[in-house]
Amino acid sequence: MGKLIPILSIAFIAVSIVPAWAVPMCDGPRFDDDDAGGHITFGLGFMTEEEAAQQAELRLRAQGINANMTRFWNGCIQTFVREGGHDTMRFYDPDTLEEVPVD
Helix, strand or coil, rough: CHHHHHHHHHHHHHHHHHHHHHHCCCCCCCCCCCCHHHCCCCEEEEEEEHHHHHHHHHHHHHCCCEEEEEEEECCCEEEEECCCEEEEEEEECCCCCEECCCC
């Protein structure tokens, strides 16, 4: 029993860390800065998160990506892309609009 607790502790920590590797991370805007009052400088001026997401969705659509229900998550643009009658969640870099893989 004495060896079981350390082994289970290590296993729990390892299992807890693995899902974090699958999370997309981008160096995008932060909307939680209290000094900015929930606004950021994004593109042409100060925007709320909702306004910036709408702008990002328009930019994605201009690139031929059928984006909808767009928001920011972990600094990335999170959107649903309509393909073949189904919506698929995808993540994009807010600066380059390159798709961020989820591994």
